[in-house]
Amino acid sequence: MKAIWNGEVLAESDETVVVENNHYFPPASLRRQFFKDSATTTVCSWKGTASYYDIEVNGKTNKDAAWLYPAPKSAAANIAGHVAFWKGVEVEA
Template identity: 85%
Template sequence: MKAIWNGEVLAESNATLVVEGNHYFPPASLDRRFFSDSATTTMCPWKGTASYYDVEVNGKVNKDAAWLYPAPKSAAANIAGHVAFWKGVEVKL
């Protein structure tokens, strides 16, 4: 799987985990040049607290376009630290 935005591959892995229709990419699969921490957090009743990354490619910023669960609840322990995408980031084979 590849996560692509603004013409760049943000992450690529053949070992994503699919939860609720979202592909979660292993941390090592991210091209860290494009990610910066966001102060945004949200709460999922069964996964826990999500943290977000802003994605910046070629001078364009996609705020909170990636999220992860750094310390998920036990039901979602398998996706700890894995990153998923939205807000126009294309995830495809």
């Protein structure tokens, strides 16, 4: 699987974990130069607290376009630290 935005591959992995139709990419698959920490957090009743990244590619920013659960609840332990995407980031095989 690949996550692509603004012409750049943000993450690539054959070992994503699918939860609620989202592919969660393992931490080692990220191209970190495109990820900037965001102060945004949200709470899911069964996964826990999500943290977000802004994606920056070629001078453009996609705010809060990636998220992860750094310390998820036990029901979502399999996606701890894995990153998923939205807001126009294309995830394809």
